[in-house]
Amino acid sequence: MSYLGEIGEFGFIERIKATFSTSSPLLLQGIGDDCAVFKGREGWHTLVTCDAQVEDVHFKTGLFPPFLLGRRILAVNVSDIAAMGGLPRFALLSFALRPELEEKWLSEVLRGIKEEAERFGVEVIGGNLSSIASSLVFDVTLIGEVESKYPLLLRKNARVGDRVLITGYPGEAACGLQIILEGSQEEIVRFERLCRRCFAPSPRLEEGRVIAESGYPCALIDVSDGLLQDLSHLLDASQVGVVIHLEDLPLSGEVQEFAREKGIDPFLPILSGGEDFELLFTAPPWLAEELQREIQRRTGTPVWVIGEVVEERGLRLYREGKEVSIDRRGWNHFGRGRA
Template identity: 40%
Template sequence: MGYIRHSRAGGNELSGRKETLKFDEIGEFGFIESIKNECITTLKDVIKGIGDDCAVFGPYSGRVLLFTTDMLVEDIHFVKAKITPYQLGWKSIAVNLSDIAAMGGRPLILLISLAIPSEMDVEIIQDLYKGMKDICEHYKVNIVGGDTVASPDKLVINVSLIGDAKENEVLYRSGARAGDSIYLTGNIGDSFAGLKILKKEISPSEPIASHFIKIHNEPKPLIETGMAIAASGFANAMIDVSDGLLSDLGHICKESDVGAILFRSKVPLSSELKLLASREKFNPLKLALSGGEDYILLLTVPQINIKDFEIVCKDKGLLPLYLIGKIVEGKGIKMVNDDGSLEEIDIKGFNHFSPSLL
C-alpha cells in the first residue's frame, strides 16, 4: 500500500495506484522547480524566496536578512570512516557560510539540528561540535539553538544560518547581463580530486593524497571576499561553486535568462591537480568543470567596471582572480577550445538523487 496522498479537489487518495515520477528521475533541481510556485503566501518583507543561495527578507533600516540551510546525511554526503568528526562539524557550517558569502553578506547566528543514532558514542558528537564551534569562532558566528532527535541508523546534520547585508549590495544569481565578464576567485577541481581519492578511484602517494583530502574535508568559505566584492558595487551576479562550475554557472544563466561562453585555456587548475592528473591519467579540466564543493565564488562583472573591479580586488588582496569567460545572449554554455572552435557543453553537476557520493 502506498502513502495517502491529498487531492487538491478535496479528500485523500492512495498514492502508488498509478505509476508516478521518482526522485531519481526528476532530480534535485527538477523537484525544486516543481514546488517553487505558490510557496509565498504574502509578499510582505520577502525580497527573494526559492532560487538563490539565500532567501532575502527586509529591508530593515537599509539592511536585509539572509536565510540559508543545508543538510548533510551519512553515506550520502559523508562516510564516517573518511572524515573526522571535527572536520565534519567544520564542513557542515562552512557550506552554509559559503551561501552567505555568495550573496555578499555577513553571517550572524545559526541553529544546528541533529538526528543521532542511539548507539553512537557521545564523544563523536562532542568532537563534531568542537569543529562547529571553532569555525563559528573564526567567522564570529553565534550558535543559538537547534534540535536533537533520534535516528534509526544514520547521522543527519542540518544547519540553518541567518546573516545580513546592506540592501543595495546584495548580489543575486539573476543579475548577469550579456557582455559581462565571468570571474572565479580561485582554482577549481581540487576538492573533487580529494573526493576521488576518498572513493579510492585514484590512489596517489603521500603527501599528495592528504593535500587533496584536506581541501575536500575542510573548505574555507570566502566571507570577506564576498563582502568586498558586493561592497565594490562593480559585480552584477554571484554564486558559490558548490555543485560544480558548469552547474552553478548554469544557475546564473537560468535565473538571468542568458547564456555563457567559457575559455578552455583560462579555467584555473592548480599545479598540484595538473600533476595528479598526469600521474593518474585523467582529464583535469573535465573533473574541474563537473566536480563540486570548491566553495570559491563565481561572479559576473560588466565591461565598464572591469578595470576598477580588478584594481579594487588587487588593493584589497582579493587575489587570485581569474577571468574565464563572458555572458552572452541566448541559452546554454559553450566552450572556446584552444584552436578557436566553439563547443556546446553538457551542463552536469552534483545531484542529491543520483547515486550517493561515497
C-alpha cells in the same frame, strides 16, 4: 507512477516553487538564490539559508575526521551567505543522531563547528535534536545580514557583455575527494593540499564582501554542485548565455599533476567537480578588473576572468578555438549520479 529519482533534485525544487507563492511585502528574495532575503533591522537586509550534511551522501563517518566534519557543516552554509555578499550572524543546529554515537566523536564535531563559528563571527542560538535509526543528518540554518544600501547580488543580475569571474582554484576539492576515496597513503600525503580542500573547504566570505561593497549588482553564486552546473543556474536565472575558453580556466599545479597521473583531462574536475565553494560572478568589463585587483589585495585570493556573457542562451565551451561539449555537469541529488 513516477518517482522522485526521475524528477530529480531540480525538478522537485521547481515543483516546490510552483506549489508555494509569496506576496509578503517583507520578502525581497524567495526560493531560487543562495539565500532568501527579507527586511531586517534598520539599514540591513536579513539573509537566511539552510544546508544539510547527510551521512553516506556528503560524508562517510569512518573516513571523515569529526572535527573537520564539524567545520564543514558550518562552512557550506557560510558559503551561501558569502554568495550574497553578506555577513553571517546566527546558526541553528538541527541534528538527527543515532543513540549509539560516541560522545567523544560528537564532541569533536561540536569543536569543529565552534572553531568555524568563531572564525566567521557566527553564534549558535538554537536548534533541534532528534534520534534517527540510520544515516546521520547535520542540518544547519544560518542567518546573516547585508547592508540594505547595497544592491542584492542575485543570480539573475548577469547582463550581456559582462565578464564571468571565479575565485581560487575550482576542481581541487573534487580531485581531493577521489584521492581520499581511492588513493594510497602516499598519495594522500603528496596531494595533501587537494585533500585539505575537500575536507576543509574555505568559504570565500571576505571575497563576497568586496563584491558587495563595490555597490554594483553583480550576479553571484557559490560553486557547490560544479562550475558548469552552478554557472547554468546563474545563466538560466539571468536568461543569458556564456562563452568560455577552457584555456582561461585556472589550473593549479596540483590539479595538473593529479590529472596527468590519473590520465584524465585536467578540465574535467574544474568544470564538473563541486564542493570547492569558490565564488562565481559576473561584472561589466570596467568593474571586473577592479574586483580582480581588490579581492587579491584584500584576501590574497586570485580571481580569474573565465568567460563572457552573451545573448544566445546556453553554455558554449571552446578549446584551442574549437567548440567542445562536455557531459558531466555536476551533482544532482536523487538523479542517477551526475546529470
